[in-house]
Amino acid sequence: MSILRPFKAADMFKFNNINLDIWTETYGIGFYLSYLSRWPDLCCVQEAPSGRMMGYVLGKAEGTGAEWHGHVTAITVAPEYRRLSLARKMMSLLEMVSEELYKGYFVDLYVRCANVIAIDMYEQLGYSVYRRVREYYGSLGVGKGGKDEEDAFDMRKPLPRDVNRRSVRPNGRDIIVSRHDVS
Amino acid sequence: MSAAALERQIRPIYDALDTGSNKSAIVACNKLLKKHPKNDLLKSLKALALVRSQKVEESLVLCDEVLEAKPTDDGTLTAMMHALRGLGRHNDMVTMFEEAYKKQPTNEDLGCQTFFANVRANHWKAAHQIATRMFKQFQDDRYLYWSVISAMLQAKDTNTPAAMRPILYKLAHRLIISSPTPSYVNADRFHLHLSILRELDLYEEAQGLLDSDIGKSICATNLSCNEVRRDIWLCQGQLQQEGERARNRIVLMNDRNWLEFLAVLDATLLDAAHPSVPTSTNLGSSKDTLTKIQRAQDLFLDVSKQDRLKDRSGPLALLELERRMRAHGLSQDSTRLITLLKEYFDNFGDKACCFEDLKPFLDLEESDLSQFTIFLQVVPAGFTNVSELRRLINAYKLLRYTLVESDITVDTELERAAAYVKAYFQALPLGVGLPSTELQHADDFALLAGNAYVNIWKLTGNDCHLLNAIYLLEFAVTKSKQSFLTRLILIRIYRLLGAPALALEHYRIMQIKQVQHDTLSHLILSRATAFSLAASGDLTLATECLESTQIYVSNSQETGDFVVRAFQSEKYSQIPEFISFEDQLDNSLQRDTVKIEHLRMRLTHEPISSDIIDMELIELKFIFDRIHYDNRDFAILPNYQPKISRDLNQQTLLFGKPEGHGWLQTFLKVYIRAFQQASDLDDTVEEKLLIGDRPKQTADFDRNLSLRDRLLQQNPSELANLTSDEAKLVEYARALADWLEPYHNYARPPPSVVLAEAAKQTELKTGHPLKGIEIPTINATNGHPKKDEEPPTIQEPPEFVLNYFDGVRARIDDSKSNSSPTELLHVATVAQEAFLLFLVETLRFKSPSVVKINKLSSLVATFNCLRAAAISALKDISAILIKRGESDGSSESLSTCAKIGDSTFASQIDHDFVFIHAKRVADSRRKVLEGVGKGIARICMTYAS
Numbered sequence A: 001m002s003i004l005r006p007f008k009a010a011d012m013f014k015f016n017n018i019n020l021d022i023w024t025e026t027y028g029i030g031f032y033l034s035y036l037s038r039w040p041d042l043c044c045v046q047e048a049p050s051g052r053m054m055g056y057v058l059g060k061a062e063g064t065g066a067e068w069h070g071h072v073t074a075i076t077v078a079p080e081y082r083r084l085s086l087a088r089k090m091m092s093l094l095e096m097v098s099e100e101l102y103k104g105y106f107v108d109l110y111v112r113c114a115n116v117i118a119i120d121m122y123e124q125l126g127y128s129v130y131r132r133v134r135e136y137y138g139s140l141g142v143g144k145g146g147k148d149e150e151d152a153f154d155m156r157k158p159l160p161r162d163v164n165r166r167s168v169r170p171n172g173r174d175i176i177v178s179r180h181d182v183s
Numbered sequence B: 001m002s003a004a005a006l007e008r009q010i011r012p013i014y015d016a017l018d019t020g021s022n023k024s025a026i027v028a029c030n031k032l033l034k035k036h037p038k039n040d041l042l043k044s045l046k047a048l049a050l051v052r053s054q055k056v057e058e059s060l061v062l063c064d065e066v067l068e069a070k071p072t073d074d075g076t077l078t079a080m081m082h083a084l085r086g087l088g089r090h091n092d093m094v095t096m097f098e099e100a101y102k103k104q105p106t107n108e109d110l111g112c113q114t115f116f117a118n119v120r121a122n123h124w125k126a127a128h129q130i131a132t133r134m135f136k137q138f139q140d141d142r143y144l145y146w147s148v149i150s151a152m153l154q155a156k157d158t159n160t161p162a163a164m165r166p167i168l169y170k171l172a173h174r175l176i177i178s179s180p181t182p183s184y185v186n187a188d189r190f191h192l193h194l195s196i197l198r199e200l201d202l203y204e205e206a207q208g209l210l211d212s213d214i215g216k217s218i219c220a221t222n223l224s225c226n227e228v229r230r231d232i233w234l235c236q237g238q239l240q241q242e243g244e245r246a247r248n249r250i251v252l253m254n255d256r257n258w259l260e261f262l263a264v265l266d267a268t269l270l271d272a273a274h275p276s277v278p279t280s281t282n283l284g285s286s287k288d289t290l291t292k293i294q295r296a297q298d299l300f301l302d303v304s305k306q307d308r309l310k311d312r313s314g315p316l317a318l319l320e321l322e323r324r325m326r327a328h329g330l331s332q333d334s335t336r337l338i339t340l341l342k343e344y345f346d347n348f349g350d351k352a353c354c355f356e357d358l359k360p361f362l363d364l365e366e367s368d369l370s371q372f373t374i375f376l377q378v379v380p381a382g383f384t385n386v387s388e389l390r391r392l393i394n395a396y397k398l399l400r401y402t403l404v405e406s407d408i409t410v411d412t413e414l415e416r417a418a419a420y421v422k423a424y425f426q427a428l429p430l431g432v433g434l435p436s437t438e439l440q441h442a443d444d445f446a447l448l449a450g451n452a453y454v455n456i457w458k459l460t461g462n463d464c465h466l467l468n469a470i471y472l473l474e475f476a477v478t479k480s481k482q483s484f485l486t487r488l489i490l491i492r493i494y495r496l497l498g499a500p501a502l503a504l505e506h507y508r509i510m511q512i513k514q515v516q517h518d519t520l521s522h523l524i525l526s527r528a529t530a531f532s533l534a535a536s537g538d539l540t541l542a543t544e545c546l547e548s549t550q551i552y553v554s555n556s557q558e559t560g561d562f563v564v565r566a567f568q569s570e571k572y573s574q575i576p577e578f579i580s581f582e583d584q585l586d587n588s589l590q591r592d593t594v595k596i597e598h599l600r601m602r603l604t605h606e607p608i609s610s611d612i613i614d615m616e617l618i619e620l621k622f623i624f625d626r627i628h629y630d631n632r633d634f635a636i637l638p639n640y641q642p643k644i645s646r647d648l649n650q651q652t653l654l655f656g657k658p659e660g661h662g663w664l665q666t667f668l669k670v671y672i673r674a675f676q677q678a679s680d681l682d683d684t685v686e687e688k689l690l691i692g693d694r695p696k697q698t699a700d701f702d703r704n705l706s707l708r709d710r711l712l713q714q715n716p717s718e719l720a721n722l723t724s725d726e727a728k729l730v731e732y733a734r735a736l737a738d739w740l741e742p743y744h745n746y747a748r749p750p751p752s753v754v755l756a757e758a759a760k761q762t763e764l765k766t767g768h769p770l771k772g773i774e775i776p777t778i779n780a781t782n783g784h785p786k787k788d789e790e791p792p793t794i795q796e797p798p799e800f801v802l803n804y805f806d807g808v809r810a811r812i813d814d815s816k817s818n819s820s821p822t823e824l825l826h827v828a829t830v831a832q833e834a835f836l837l838f839l840v841e842t843l844r845f846k847s848p849s850v851v852k853i854n855k856l857s858s859l860v861a862t863f864n865c866l867r868a869a870a871i872s873a874l875k876d877i878s879a880i881l882i883k884r885g886e887s888d889g890s891s892e893s894l895s896t897c898a899k900i901g902d903s904t905f906a907s908q909i910d911h912d913f914v915f916i917h918a919k920r921v922a923d924s925r926r927k928v929l930e931g932v933g934k935g936i937a938r939i940c941m942t943y944a945s
């Protein structure tokens, strides 16, 4: 039970319970505003009836030709609200908008290879690894995950427009690119 | 030289500016300016480099020259734009673009720039006019929409008279329907259109748009448009229809947005909530209501059955329905609420948010409450899986939340704390295998224990309970490094116990950054002067103040750019949101509270001079004139106290007093009044010397009052925010200022003299005279004009001023034996602040010539007595602090602290661990006591005569 509503600039005053979590980065104001000033319809919040923020997603639409797609830049749920299908609902909104409004071919996202929970979740939701990106992230400095902490999986889920399912490849985990090859 | 060659030579200047090498940019400009002394681009680049190297006066001169020339080329305009923004001269920037656009009216890009300049300066009326003109000329629809939203923003602007607003909305409406293409071609245009119709109550027209296929499809994919749609339906009183629509979405599309459930609930109890609605007879309507309730109940039951454990909406909607029925006296089954609560707990008790979900339904009557309590008390204490654990945690939280007055005694709380601690250690093994990036499942038990210890501390006044909390919570963070909630309680407790360095340590580990500085820096900076070692040269906290305010600089530099971007990408729904965000951050209460805190610290380590006084005075006056928004986040603290007691935030506030608007207002008045007396700048002088635009007065005050009237106003609700020591300080400052005011006014040089001096200084610095100021010929000796009138008679100092430091001595005696040194530090630093205010107030009379010319030598003699008394008191205080620091840091005090580890965890946490943390507390106390003590001694020495 949660309210799904647009992400608003003033939510930056309220997102501490989500952002103090280690997996969630707090960026400069410009970061949030740049998303809102271009893709406000791909940015939304889940809110508890008490007014507390529970989680949010920030996304964008990018790419050219058959690479035109929706992209999940950040998705996060505060620790106390996890496992309530909030991420699932936000992802499905973002997929719906990417499909119906932006007419994209697929939705994709980057996730740390060490973030097993998130990867499991994305797989549950129909995403699969398309490729592995070397040193996509700076070091988190939290453990001995080695490469898995810095490398990212680029995971994709085809939308109906991707008739030939070009955004799915079975051996995605073995296809390795450098971060300079991706946008 | 050819233009191309010059261009080649200018390139490196841009590079230097881009890389922040302002100095080399200036050198390069100077070199080229020798050959091209009239080149505006070079001048404007140099002006920019000067602004960026803080050489404001010099850049002003250059900017004025370039503005005079009315440039039109892109490069110059852009460089000037940045320079003027850096100087806060938005109005000049607007004029510059307007002039340029006038000269080249067919230059579309220049039109846009001019429009944006007005947007940045919030000149909505002018923006509207420019956009209108651009639409006519360039025939691009988006300029029409720009003009529409500008009219709308003008209507929203607080400075627009109320009577103008509807006219502006109507104008916006007329324009938007004149658009060659319909607004629904794009969701954000559609959003704008709907918003205007909503403002004008044109619901039918709005309904027409919403009912169209395209309108429906926009609202289905765009949450913002859907939000306005919902609003419009509700404004129209179409709650019934909205309820039906929501029901359909829930049933047909499996929508589980809680807003849809609320819509069904609102529609269900519509007649009960508004019995006066003349729909049908009362009898009929109540029967009607019962049918509707039945229908809603069926819906929610169906949803619950369908979703089972996958979604909480159905069961919570049932609870909410029952709660509302009770509120309207419509409930038919007195046991239903309790049944639903139990069911909910059975189904979702293992979700972390179960406690929060149920909170709104816990205003229970005694019999219900005791039933629920018994139910929760038998929740098994199982520790074998996460689900059991969560149930127990939720049961504990709910039980604690619903405690009644008689349940809350020292003994019962001690028992509870022991139970939480026991559960914590029993639960810990369950999380052994978790990676260090994960939170431990057991954490909540430690947080509950932390809450209980704080409560016991409140009940007994005995600090050892806070120490217990520290030992347990410090242990808990070693097990759960990412538990910021644990750290938050620790931060609060360390400050209460006078160990600020340890609080800062935890704060830093949380990596507070960006906008979080605004919402969370209160944790470490509220009343931080009590812990500041600035006087003895350690600027840690003062630096923390400055760092936390960086975000306001980024806000004013960046947010405007994104407003412009939102215009460019036509995201109209975002523009008002960005503007109000910018405003809310710019006028943040925390920002200015930290400003005052920093000022208090600054005065302890920088020599008090007229430069500091003048600069701070101008800034404080601006702050005093603006409205403040409280963005501080207190909800982040893990509060698990009973709902009838004060919450964790209130319980752990330093000195038990919140800071807030009242605190800020009071300190602003104290400092503005003191600085104003000490300063030579009166309003006319300030006006001439001001560089940027004068900020708008947005604070809520009677505009007929003079600044002096406002400074003298005493508002009891403001004073309620102060500690008793702060209240005395305020009274002292007031008595001092009242007493000295006539002498300041008599001795202050007239504005013409002050201006002449300022002009002289500027000319010395920049080689140019100060613009717009004529230097009068002064017939004076030594810069001080002769007086015609006699000096005011010298009055004895007021009682309060005379006795203030005796009062302080008594307070020191009161507080020096408290086990926590926090209050002692507060009393001492407030006394130090009183002395610094005294120095500010008497600075003018340090100059022998001023005293002589104004015949004030007998006044100065009383100052010397007052100063000697203050210094003697402060020296004693300093000695007391240093001594206390030694004893707090001693091994005896340490072992008493370390001994009190609660027996319930004594067996779990080894003694060395407790000892280490006891020692850290002791060391931190010693450091702060010694530092503050030495700082006071240093101030006594610096200002000994």
Ligand SMILES: CC(C)(COP(=O)(O)OP(=O)(O)OC[C@H]1O[C@@H](n2cnc3c(N)ncnc32)[C@H](O)[C@@H]1OP(=O)(O)O)[C@@H](O)C(=O)NCCC(=O)NCCS
Pocket: A021, A023, A024, A075, A076, A077, A078, A081, A082, A083, A084, A085, A086, A087, A088, A089, A109, A110, A111, A112, A115, A117, A118, A120, A121, A122, A124
């Ligand atoms: C990843 C994250 C967003 C998931 O949010 P969430 O709201 O808890 O996820 P949902 O409840 O919607 O889960 C959807 C499905 O994902 C899987 N899943 C999610 N969390 C899981 C976990 N901790 N363990 C196993 N599976 C999990 C489950 O299959 C779940 O379906 P189910 O609950 O019906 O079994 C959340 O854990 C989070 O905010 N993490 C920190 C930020 C982060 O890592 N973001 C991703 C960066 S790319």
